[in-house]
Amino acid sequence: MQFIQLVISGLAQGCIYGLIALGFVLIYKATETVNFAQGELLMIGGFAGLFAATTLGMPYWAVIIVAMVVTALIGFLNERIILRPILGQSAVAIVMVTIGFGYMARGLVTMIPVIGTDTHSLPVPFRGEVFRFGGLVISAEHIVIIAVTVVLCGLLAALFRYTKIGIAMQAMSQNQLAAYYMGIPVKRLSSLIWAISAAVAAIAGILLAPLTFIHANMGFIGIKAFPAAVIGGFTSLPGAIVGGLIIGVVESLAGFYLMEGFKDAAPFLVVLAMLVLKPNGLFGERLAKKV
């Protein structure tokens, strides 16, 4: 029973990792760059939600929408202003720019007088409620996280499968140049992808808020989402979620059954094993360079 309990809380935490990893994968697939500031976008989403909920007094559903819109806008502008000029530069350059953006975001947030370095809690309607199934006690926060993740994945899958934009994005991620020749507005789409992935990060931030509170350094959770993305193969959207769930469950179980310290190291041990055994991840495509 305890095992199942741990697995469920691990799955909920894993959904958060999965959502952040989803952001990595979306951007990586479309533009072959890794956004190291995904965690900071999550933090921005959290604060946008906090502002909407406490200062503007909005209901929970509106909070999610405000957070998504604000963060998506920031993601969009980030791509447009900072990343567009260096497209085509080496991967290190682009990684450094996203790291720089993350630093700035983290620093600027602490400069806002009412926020500073304090932790804030986001008022949620289901705070503290628990459900009991037989011997299981599941908190409402965990259920909401899992449910929202499922819905969001469904929406994203539908977007990529059935809409014109989604199909254009698929084309772009397969071959940017060919997509460009076919008349797909590659630049506009890559801004849009950044906006979508920022919005996903914002949702993750709002979902994470009841578990860890909102503070300027909450974006460091992004570091733990890298293993999730790598396990999923970095190019597969379902892979990112599966990777996130694996990391979440492993972390939760390691925290309980293994000695202290393994909880934080476990995701990284898993990813190292993955890189040694199967570098392309569970669902990744095999990448070989043509000469």
Add this chain to the structure above:
Amino acid sequence: MRFIFKTRYEQDIELFQHGGQVFWYGLLMAVLLVAPLFVSAYVLTQLSQACIYAIVALGLMLLAGFTGQLSLGHAAFMAVGAYTQGVLVTAGVPFFVGIAAAALFAAVVGIIVGLPALRVKGLYLGIATLAFGTIIEEIIARAEHVTGGNAGLMVPPVSLFGWRFADGPSFYYLCLAFALAATLIVINLLRSPTGRAFVAIRDSEISAQSMGVNLAFYKTLSFAISAAFAGVAGALYAHNIRFLSPDQFTVVQSIELVMMVVIGGLGSVHGAIYGAAFLIALPQVINAAKPMLPTFLAEATGLQPTVFGAVLILVVLFEPLGIYGAWLKTRAYFDLFPFYRKGMFRRQKAFQKSDRLK
């Protein structure tokens, strides 16, 4: 504008290409040597710290700037060196033996970390090194009976042949000597076949391989040398700070080390030194500027990260070769006056090189 007319092959491998370089580097050396007479103890500590960072930066430059392998775990190598030195010196091992052990142990860890580099590259490698860095940090925090864990580890000052290097100037000279040696080693390495192989790997793994460069060997070697540099720097760092705890060697620290070489200028030895100087100077500049800022800005803890992030973005956007690139442009401007043209250093239009060709 100076034209060097080469009459002998040996001229190509001379350390100084012309008299001007001898003069300027000599002047720099002289200034650094007499610095303890004129600056305060605090500045001297910062200078020692700059020398230490310069050693890490040189190692990281060799790896990231010349071999093209991104490492987001260099703070962990520093930690390995620092703790090796701390534990050994506390146990009564002589300084030089300790520092050799620190370098060796860090190099061994570097080889282990470098092993994934044989299979994965680019960003995957970055993530693998990041994972290793986190694990090493966690191991240090948990191995309490050796490292003191989160409670920390006190490190005695350097003692050498009965001398105690406890005061500022003598420790500063020690750091300076190590930094100078590291610079010379890197410069010499880069013009040897090994260094050429590193650069070939950076520019194109496939063509390097077809020219007969053993990728596995040279990548591992690069990791080992780079980690050894970080280990030596870590050992000196341990003596400088005198107190070690795992939170001095986090992923954030690793990222800052990479920022240092990028801001200094990837792919140049000068850049490593500039980057180290920048990393030390920036907090001082910010502190000096604080009285001029409005209070809500001056008191914000996020001021330094913000400036750091902004500088990093500006450097990558406008000056991809970093501080060294800016210096090259300025020098060219005055060398060629009035014939300098804006397009001289223009970046070639780059198209994204996809790794996805199937």
